[in-house]
Amino acid sequence: MTLQLQCRCGTVKGQLEPARAYTRATCYCKDCRSFGRFLAVPGVLDAAGGTDIVAIAPAAVRFTDGVERIECMSLSPNGLLRWYASCCRTPLGNTPREGKLPYVGMVTACFADSAQVVDAALGPPGRTVINTPSATAPVKSTPLAFVTGGLGILAGIIGARLRRERSSPFFDANGRPLREPHVISREERAALERGPV
Numbered sequence: 001m002t003l004q005l006q007c008r009c010g011t012v013k014g015q016l017e018p019a020r021a022y023t024r025a026t027c028y029c030k031d032c033r034s035f036g037r038f039l040a041v042p043g044v045l046d047a048a049g050g051t052d053i054v055a056i057a058p059a060a061v062r063f064t065d066g067v068e069r070i071e072c073m074s075l076s077p078n079g080l081l082r083w084y085a086s087c088c089r090t091p092l093g094n095t096p097r098e099g100k101l102p103y104v105g106m107v108t109a110c111f112a113d114s115a116q117v118v119d120a121a122l123g124p125p126g127r128t129v130i131n132t133p134s135a136t137a138p139v140k141s142t143p144l145a146f147v148t149g150g151l152g153i154l155a156g157i158i159g160a161r162l163r164r165e166r167s168s169p170f171f172d173a174n175g176r177p178l179r180e181p182h183v184i185s186r187e188e189r190a191a192l193e194r195g196p197v
């Protein structure tokens with residue numbers, strides 16, 4: 001089966017194979033929250049400032065429409081690449097800076113199917129939570145889910161490497177990012193960490 005991806009305005013569209021997902025987790029780290037604040041659109045951050053993310057093999061994700069509107073930012077010169085649809089500032093996914101590591105954390109805000117369909121394919125959100133100390137409201141940690149989720153990511157990455165998968169919707173065949181990342185300034189980053197104005 002496939003899940004549909006779509007930005008808020010419908011320009012960027014794609015698909016994802018949930019069978020290739022490593023794990024689903026809500027991340028409460030400051031950087032994911034800063035990315036959500038940078039985009040400044042509703043439906044990305046939960047009540048405690050967390051981002052619902054599906055870690056998956058990049059080869060299991062593809063974009064079919066609006067690829068030219070996909071942009072890339074980073075919170076620092078060595079930070080993750082954070083991909084979004086520039087037409088309407090919908091987050092798409094987070095990747096390492098180079099394409100060799102078969103990992104993308106897809107932000108479920110760009111999932112177009114109903115919550116029931118998504119949850120049936122990937123399990124419910126919030127079963128695994130990470131970086132809870134930096135949440136903006138108390139969140140119960142899930143230590144066991146954290147470990148199994150981490151092992152799922154590791155196993156998935158190893159599997160994808162063994163299959164010598166090269167394809168990623170965010171990198172070219174040489175492992176170069178599709179777009180030059182826009183690295184925001186330290187001042188901009190500090191402002192995002194302080195919170196929305």
Ligand SMILES: [Zn+2]
Pocket residue numbers: 007008009010011012085086087088089090
């Ligand atoms: Zn859009």
Ligand SMILES: [Zn+2]
Pocket residue numbers: 027028029030031032033131
């Ligand atoms: Zn995070």
